Amino acid sequence: EAALVKKQQGYYNFLHGIMVSQDNVNEAERYFKKAVSLGLSMDHDMAMAKLNLAGIAFSKRRKQEATKLLAEAQKLDKQGMLTEQIKMMKQNMKQAQMPKQHYGQGGSLRAQKRRSR
Numbered sequence: 001e002a003a004l005v006k007k008q009q010g011y012y013n014f015l016h017g018i019m020v021s022q023d024n025v026n027e028a029e030r031y032f033k034k035a036v037s038l039g040l041s042m043d044h045d046m047a048m049a050k051l052n053l054a055g056i057a058f059s060k061r062r063k064q065e066a067t068k069l070l071a072e073a074q075k076l077d078k079q080g081m082l083t084e085q086i087k088m089m090k091q092n093m094k095q096a097q098m099p100k101q102h103y104g105q106g107g108s109l110r111a112q113k114r115r116s117r
Helices: 006-020 025-038 043-059 063-076 083-097 109-116
Strands: none
Touching (some): 006 043, 025 043, 043 063
C-alpha cells in the first residue's frame, strides 16, 4: 500500500472495503472512510463509497450521518448509475422511521374472546 500513489491508495481502500463489507461492517466502514479521505478520481466511485458508508451508518442507527452521506452520493452520481440504489436506501430509511401500526386490539384469538365477555 505504501508504494502506491495517493489516489491508488484510495482505490485500494475502496476495493478492500467492498471485499470485507459482507463479513465485517466495522472494518469496511474504516476502509471506505479512508478511501473517501484519500480521494477517488471518478465521481461515481466516490458516490459508491459514500453510498456504502450511508448504508453502514444507517445500520448503526446514525440516521443524520446516513442522510448526509446519501445526499452527497446523489450529488456525485452525475450519470445516474446509482439512482435505483439511492432510491431504495431512501425508501428503507423512510420505512424504518415510520411508527409500527397496531390494528385493533391485537393479541391472540383467545385473548380477544376473553375481552369480549
